[in-house]
Amino acid sequence: MTPIDRDTLRRKLLRTFCVIAGGLATAALILGLLPGSETYRDTNDCFGHALGGLFSHGRRSPCESHWVYVATTPVVAHWNWLLGFLFVLLAPGVLIWRNARIAFALLWSLWAIGAGTIGFLASFDLGDWSVKTVELWPMYAFGIVIFGLLLLLIALLPIACGVFAWVTRNRPEPPPALPRATVVDRR
Structure with a gap:
């Protein structure tokens, strides 16, 4: 393989990864704006009764949850943070x-590991324990798209680069063929 062919093939490979990553980022941005979860609050506060029962002798009364719809939240609370994360x-x-x-x-790939770690730590939240949230399909789709984007950049890109480098490596020239040796008897 000539060096020109190798450069063209490498350029096509890496630009394909850039296009796929851009498409996944666009899909993540669109999904991030959709409704992601519905929040319900217990009007009987059964969580508080259960917590109070831990620190008192016996339970006061049986508690049956009565969930009331509170709000629908988007997949991403702050779209500008998502845009900044995808830009970085x-x-x-x-x-x-x-x-x-x-x-x-x-x-x-190393950059994606660092950015993904910082993004995870910045967005980690245990949430409110006294509410019930129902995740909608955009939330799941957003998680799959972000997982796919990070998988592409952290795992698939280095594997593809390694396979490309191994397949297109410069192979040593075969040793020259030696002339056939014949034994001559000179007695």
Whole structure:
């Protein structure tokens, strides 16, 4: 394989990853704006009764939950935070689009690990324990799309780069064929 063919193939491979990552990020942004969960609150406060029963002798009375609809919340509470996260996550893709190198793609993978970790820590929330939330389908779809985006950047991109580098490596030239040796008897 000539170096020109190798460069063209590498450019197509890495740009394909950039396009797929951009498509997944666009899908995540659209899904992030949709309604994600419905919140219900217990008007009888059975959670409070149960918690009070732990610290008192016996229960006061049986409690039956009565759930009342409170609100519908979007998948992402602050769309501008999601847009910023996706911008930070996909920023190295612009560099790779302009200068397609395997080393930059591997650094993008490390960048995605760091950005994904920070995004997870920033968005981690145990929620309110006294409410019941019902997750709607956009919430599940958003999780699948973000998981797919991080899987693409953290796992599939380095694997594809490794396979590409192994398949298109410079193989050593075979050793030259030696002339056939013949034994001559000179007695």
